[in-house]
Every structure is written in C-alpha cells, then in structure tokens.
Amino acid sequence: MTGKGLAVLLCFAQEVHMNNKKKLSFSQKLAKARSRGDFSAFFMLLPSVFLLTTMSIYPFFWLFRYICYDYNGFKAYFTGSRNFFRMLEDQTFWRSVIHTFEYAGMKLIIIIPLSLLLAVLLNQKLKGTGIFRGIYFMPTVISAAIYSLIFGFIFAVYNGVLNASLQKLGIISAPIDWLGNASIVMISITIVAVWGGFGNYMILFISGMTSIPEEIYESSRIDGANGVQTFGYITLPMLSPVLKVILMLAITTAFKDYQSILVLTDGGPNNRSHVMFSYIYKLIFSSSTTPQIGYATMLSVVAALMIGMVTALYLFVSRKLDDVL
Secondary structure: OOHHHHHHHHHHHHHHHHHHHHHHHHHHHHHHHHHHOHHHHHHHHHHHHHHHHHHHHHHHHHHHHHOOEEEOOOOEEEOOOHHHHHHHHOHHHHHHHHHHHHHHHHHHHHHHHHHHHHHHHHOOOOOOHHHHHHHHHHHHHOOHHHHHHHHHHHOOOOOOHHHHHHHHOOOOOOOOOOOOOOOOHHHHHHHHHHHHHHHHHHHHHHHHHHOOOHHHHHHHHHOOOOHHHHHHHHHHHHOHHHHHHHHHHHHHHHHHOOHHHHHHOOOOOOOOOOOHHHHHHHHHHOOOOOOOHHHHHHHHHHHHHHHHHHHHHHHHHHHHHHHHO
C-alpha cells in the first residue's frame, strides 16, 4: 500500500473513531439527563408553557396586528397611521395619563407606609395579632367589583353611611358628593384602592420580617436601643430586598388599576377619574358606541410602554441606591 493510501486509511479510521466517541458522549449525556430527571421536569412544565404561550404571549403579539386597523370585532379595515395621529390629538387619553400618575402617586404614598406600619405592629408576639392579620388581609380576597359596590353605598350623597356619620358628629353641615365632585373624586377612589390592597403588602412585609434573626433584636435590646432605633437601624435595612420587590409590585398594580374606578364613577365626573385602562376599557366595551378595538389596541400598547418605562426607571434608581449605600 502506498504512503498516500495509508494516510487516507488512517484519516478514515480516525474519523470513525471520533464519530463513535461523539455517539458515546451523546448517549452518556442522555443517560445523565435521565438520571437528573430532566425529561420528567420538561413534560411537567410543558402544560404551563403551552398555556403561557397561547394565553399570554400569543395574544400580546396579536395586539400589534390591529394597531394599523379599524377593527370592530367583525371586520378589520387598514387605516395606516391614522390611529397613531388620533392618539396624539386625543385630549381625553392624555388627561387620563395624568390622572393615572396622580392616582398611582397618591396610592403609593399611602399604601406602602400603612402596610409597613401595620406589619410592624402585627409582627409583635401579642395575643390576637393573628386575628387582626386575617381581618386586614380579607379585602384582598374579595372581588374589586364587590367592595367597590359596597363603597359606592358608603359614599352615597343622601343615604350614605359616611355622610350620615359625619353629620351626626357635626363635622359637616351638608352632604358631600364624594364621587361626583371633581375636586375630591380621586381622593375617594384612592381610599377604596388602599383599603382593598394594603393587606396584601402587609403580609409580604410580615413574611420579610420573619426572616430577620431574633438574635439581632435581642442584641439591640441589650445595647439599649428603643423601638424607633430598632426599626430604623435593623428592621428597615434588612427589609430592603423585600421592600424593593413590594414597591415594584405596588407601582405596576397602581398603574393598572381600573376596576374600582369603573364601578364607582365610570370615569366621571366629566372624565375626571378616567385612568388609562378605564378609558381603554370604555373604548372596547362601551354599550353606547361601536367597539373601537383597533384604536384601543394602539392605546394599550402605549400604556404598556409607559408602565414599562416607569418600572425600568424604578429598577435603575434602586440599583444606583444600592451602589451608593
């Protein structure tokens, strides 16, 4: 056999050996995956992934189909950039954006300190704290439409419990239209939103406090620290990871709230209490006008981008504060 033929034979034998080695390594990887239970985990996750894809991801991308269409639920007419320019001239929508930031700001200023305060008080080892935890958490398991309807009766002008109580106490002389007065309607719906949501954040704060070692509190008491000092120098700093998550959840929830507003005021008076998603909801499901799904799709995408920008800004600021501190 010539030297050239021998070299070709050696190369072929080496290639066969490498292929067998690759096959062996793949079979070993397959056996290792089976031993780790990767296939079982994949098949257990498959239904959740399928539902997430079909019920969340696909509808989200489906929205972009109708941005450039006038769609009423039956027929879609291509309109190009008409929805975009209509959005720029829609004063009601841009006022609803301002109302959304106003509502979210008032809600966050009240609900986070209130939830933290109640969590600190109910985290004490005292009798009855478990009962109060359940009472304060109860509104979060009730439908927003139900408790908003109840508050609608409370805020009623002439037969409402609130006006009757304040008149009996001599605080007011005439009934107040809590939901029909443009100057106080946002305060009224903010009170309802705080009542319906603070219990959830309170439980999250309590869960974070239970992870703080008791030895740290004992050391602070031995050193003579009072309750305020313990909260400021121990509880609050060690709650910072939980606090960042709670703040992010509270921000996104506040910007997406609209159920209570629709039940209490339906966006009134004179669109004063309309937020972004209540206005979008009315465009699609209003019984007085033709559904404007194409235009509402444009507004919903813009609203989602705004919420994403606010969330990204919050995450950026929180990271910078972590670097400074």
